[in-house]
Amino acid sequence: MGETTTVREATYELLRRRGVTTMFGNPGSTELPMLVDFPADFTYVLGLQEAAVVCMADGHAQATRSPVIVNLHTAPGVGNAVGSLLTAQWSGAPLVITGGQQVRAMITASNWLVNVDATKVPEPAVKWSFEPPRAQDVPAAIAKALDLAQAAPSGPVFVSLPMDDWDQEVDVDVVEDLAARRVAHRAGPDPAVLLELCEALDVAEHPALVLGAAVDLAGGWDCAVAFAEKTGVEVYTAPSAGRGVFPEDHERFAGFVPFAATAVAETLAGHDLVVVVGAPAFTLYPYAPGRLLKPGTRLVLISDDPDALARAPLGDGILSDPALALAALV
Numbered sequence: 243m244g245e246t247t248t249v250r251e252a253t254y255e256l257l258r259r260r261g262v263t264t265m266f267g268n269p270g271s272t273e274l275p276m277l278v279d280f281p282a283d284f285t286y287v288l289g290l291q292e293a294a295v296v297c298m299a300d301g302h303a304q305a306t307r308s309p310v311i312v313n314l315h316t317a318p319g320v321g322n323a324v325g326s327l328l329t330a331q332w333s334g335a336p337l338v339i340t341g342g343q344q345v346r347a348m349i350t351a352s353n354w355l356v357n358v359d360a361t362k363v364p365e366p367a368v369k370w371s372f373e374p375p376r377a378q379d380v381p382a383a384i385a386k387a388l389d390l391a392q393a394a395p396s397g398p399v400f401v402s403l404p405m406d407d408w409d410q411e412v413d414v415d416v417v418e419d420l421a422a423r424r425v426a427h428r429a430g431p432d433p434a435v436l437l438e439l440c441e442a443l444d445v446a447e448h449p450a451l452v453l454g455a456a457v458d459l460a461g462g463w464d465c466a467v468a469f470a471e472k473t474g475v476e477v478y479t480a481p482s483a484g485r486g487v488f489p490e491d492h493e494r495f496a497g498f499v500p501f502a503a504t505a506v507a508e509t510l511a512g513h514d515l516v517v518v519v520g521a522p523a524f525t526l527y528p529y530a531p532g533r534l535l536k537p538g539t540r541l542v543l544i545s546d547d548p549d550a551l552a553r554a555p556l557g558d559g560i561l562s563d564p565a566l567a568l569a570a571l572v
Contacts (some may be wrong), residue, residue, distance in 0.1 A: 243495070246411040250323075252381045253408075254281050257311065259421035260388055262338075266299040266312030268292050272342025272355055272543050275408040276313070290317050296326035296337070303335040304459065305486075309391045312339045317357040320364055320400070333484050334459050336391035338384065339364060343373065345406035353437040360402035370399040377407035381566035385420045393427050394546035394563065396459070428460070431544070431562035436570055439517070439542055439560070443473060443571075446515035452499055453487040454480040454521020454564075457547060462520070462565030463487070468572045470494040478509070480521035501527045503534055511536050516557075519544045520564035523554045 247255075252433055257263065258281070266287045269277060280286060292314055303310040314320050320341045330337055341363070342358040343349065352358055361371040367374035368391045374383040380403060386398045443449055466488055470477050475486050476496040489493055499509055503526050510516055516539060518524075523543045524534060534555060535541055541557025543550070544567045551559035560567065 244403050245414045247407065247414050247417065249377050249380045249410050249412050250276065250278065250408040252412045252414070252417040253384055254284070256381050256385060256417060256421045258283065260309075260385075262309055262311060262388065264302065264309040266295050266302070267311075268295050268315060268319060270315030270319060270342065270355075270402075272316045272344060272405045273313055275339075275405045276340070276342070276403065278408070286313075292323035293326045296323045296330060296339075299337055300326065300330040300333060300335040303330075303337055304333060305463070307334040307459070309338055309388050312337050314341050315337060316342045316344070316355050317360070317363055320357070323409070324364060324367050326408050327364060329397050331367055331369075332482075334396045334456060336396045337399065338387045338391050339398055339400045340384075340401050341400065343402045343404040346377075347406075351474075355391050357402060359401065364398075364400045368398045368400045368480065369395075370569070371402075373402035374407070377404070377410035378412045380407050381412060381417050381420055385423070387426075387549045389425050390484050393425075395456070395550075396431070420472070428566060429546070429561070429565040430566040431560050431570060433570075435560055436567065440571065442515055442540070442542070443475075443517075448513050449475045449515040449517065450478060450496070450510060450513040451475045452478045452510075452516060452518040452521065452523075453483070454519065455483045455487060456520030457564045457568070458485055458487050458520075460520070460546070460563050460565035462568050465565055465568035465572055466519075467492065469568050472572060475517075476513070480518065481506075481525040483521065499524065501525065503530045504532045506534050507532065507536050510539065513539055515540050515542070517542045517544065518557075519568060521545070522547075522550045523557060 299310045
């Protein structure tokens with residue numbers, strides 16, 4: 243074994259090298275060991291209630307399009323945050339939620355401040371939940387959490403961190419390797435399938451484009467405008483997009499797709515081809531029986547979320563980063 247450093251120092255160096263130097267939190271005693279000798283080049287935004295803390299981190303992550311560390315207090319703190327985590331999950335915010343855990347020697351006996359079944363508390367509001375089996379695995383767990391939070395579809399992840407792990411030693415070389423890794427998360431569309439869509443757009447008499455939040459999250463605003471201007475399609479905002487996805491004063495903007503299934507069909511009536519990009523097809527409320535689109539209307543869904551593609555009740559699907567797909571179409 244070569245040169246060693248503490249888990250705390252290794253974790254902060256990993257975050258520093260990944261450019262993640264802003265934390266939001268409402269810590270308690272189980273989180274204090276992580277915050278000892280807090281680095282001067284990091285920023286800690288303190289909140290007085292966990293739901294508000296997660297909301298602030300959600301907004302920051304969306305605005306910066308980068309992961310954010312959220313520091314919460316064991317089971318009660320994480321529990322208080324779950325409602326806001328569900329919102330962050332819907333908005334695709336890449337949050338790495340850390341929850342303090344009692345020292346490892348006290349976990350089995352379920353002593354005071356033990357987070358029993360820690361990984362289950364934030365489910366199903368997170369896409370991955372983990373407690374490292376050893377103190378030496380903390381930096382690797384944080385590195386994995388950062389990557390999974392950003393991977394499509396982006397969203398919150400959770401790591402439970404025992405409070406006696408931070409002063410343990412870890413190999414410097416291991417941390418160097420973790421800090422040096424870079425993962426490219428964006429994946430483009432199948433060129434052959436996209437060419438088929440181009441041909442369908444060429445022959446369509448009255449196509450429509452429905453845009454969701456993932457388009458803007460991926461930086462596709464300008465591509466969406468260019469696509470609309472080049473093709474002349476009418477552009478709608480998907481139900482519950484949660485953010486602006488297209489300029490509403492643009493001449494090609496046609497309005498908002500409503501929630502109810504029957505209203506969706508009426509709104510998109512007359513379009514022979516509907517291309518939904520970066521949103522489910524469709525998010526509905528309240529329930530109303532009926533077909534989503536009228537007969538004769540073809541649906542094509544482009545999404546970086548395999549689950550959104552799999553659960554769509556009709557139409558064809560293309561797995562792709564929404565912005566890359568729009569750029570390729572243009």
